[in-house]
Amino acid sequence: MSELRFTVDHEWLRLDSDGLVTVGITAFAQDALGDVVFVQLPELQAYEAGAEVAVLESVKAASNIVMPLAGEVVEINPELEASPERVNEQPLEGGWFFRFRPSDVDAVAGLLDQAAYDRLLKANAEA
Amino acid sequence: MTLAKTPLHSLHLELGAKMVPFAGYDMPVQYPLGVMKEHLHTREKAGLFDVSHMGQILLRGADAAAALESLVPVDILDLPQGMQRYALFTDDNGGILDDLMVANLGDDTLFLVVNAACKEQDLAHLQQRISARCEIESLFDARALLALQGPKAVDVLARLAPEVAGMTFMQFRRVQLLGVDCFVSRSGYTGEDGFEISVPVENAEALARALLAEEEVQPIGLGARDSLRLEAGLCLYGHDMSTATSPIEASLLWAMSKPRRADGARAGGFPGAERIFAQQRDGAPNKRVGLLPQERVPVREGAEIVDAEGQVIGQVSSGGFGPSLGAPVAMGYVQSSHAAIDTPVWAMVRGKRVPMRVARTPFVAQRYYRG
Helix, strand or coil: CCCEEEEECCEEEEEEECCCCCEECHHHHHHHCCCCEECCCCCCEECCCCCCCCEEEEECCEEEEEEECCEEEECCHHHHHHCHHHHHHCCCCCCCCCCEEECHHHHHCCCCHHHHHHHHHHHHCCC | CCCCCCCCCCHHHHCCCEEEECCEEEEECCCCCCHHHHHHHHHHHHEEEEEECCEEEEEEECCCHHHHHCCCCCCCCCCCCCCEHHHHHHHHCCCCCEEEEEEEEEEEEEEEEEEHHHHHHHHHHHHHHHHCCCCEEHHHHHHHEEEEEECCCCHHHHHCCCHHHHCCCCCEEEECCCCCEEEEEEECCCCCCCCEEEEHHHHHCCCCCCCCCCCCCCEECCCHHHHHHHCCCCCCCCCCCCCCCCCCCCCHHHHCCCHHHCCCCCCCCCCHHHHHHHHHHHCEEEEEEEEEECCCCCCCCEEEEEEECCCEEEEEEEEEEEEECEEEEEEEEHHHHHHHCCCEEEEECCCEEEEEEEECCCCCCCCCCCC
């Protein structure tokens, strides 16, 4: 499944063919944050859903990235240490943060799909 | 509380600015270019800042300069006509009430620019302390303030008024811009060459549009204003200094004019002089210093500073990422025993120790035009 799923925290998830889930933030989120200058990535370990696992520092402020689903982080994006601007330039590709093995792989499909996320953005814009 | 708007508010919206509340005003924090590019553009070409939220005040009368000297540790009596000087309002405990710019317009008239968040309090302070000695006129609703900053600022402004090219750093004069009587100073808050322009509110938008129409100029928001001033080592009131810090603690002794210091011809005579002089003589317990984090993580305001043993020795007062430096920059207060250049200290960021080095400011060389 290469289709993206989303959270209300503006993170995206992609379930890859190896059973691992890749996580990043959406184009909307990177635009709201502004220029990212530092990314503190998670440790390679298991986290509960909702745990604060990473920190994004923009020129303006720091924001937390939470674990979207319970699971074990097995890989982090090594490019972000030297090139945090990838998060702004390619939020859905080179700007990914980490990959994790979900405790419940079926939970991924239960997150927002593209249409639902687009509705969320529209509702936020109108609020 | 309803946010106030500057005369350029609708222009900011038209330019696609992200607006945030600042000092009671709805202000642009960034435009579509983004903080990083706005910052770099200002250092490379020219940036236009709306700083109309700041307070502009006129003092008039033969005794105005002497009266103002009773509130600031700065030489105002000998401030030449056509010059501007940095000053501090001190309080009776030697703390800093605000920092400001004072210009001598001639004809016994002084022009003050004070911080937005402090302007009502500053006006009340002036009225309470010196209204019997000079006329005090608030221009809060009458004048807007634009800053045009960067190495190309002079080329841009000289197209409207060639005489500004001959001004040097901290000079001040009346200039006709688009047929309107403005006050122009060659100064700013970025470390770059540039100008601050006081313009009647009704003419502010036309002037801003004319400047933005020049190819070198981009609109710049408060986000880049903060990173530019931080790299330039310039203090932000309410963060890097306050009523809790004296000019000595804030490392602003340079702003106290020699004639007003303990051994000067007009020593003292400003609020808190005794305490400030005592600190100058005996040393202050804490000092403001520049700080260079040695890792890439930004160290922000409020972070505790610890020594090698983990003892708290101070706090970060301003910090963030310096786009021109390509690295985080900060300033903060540390115990004076740790204030020497190159002293290793650590900031606590999310429970981790980030190594820092006490460093000289400015972090990025100032490029003022001194002729």
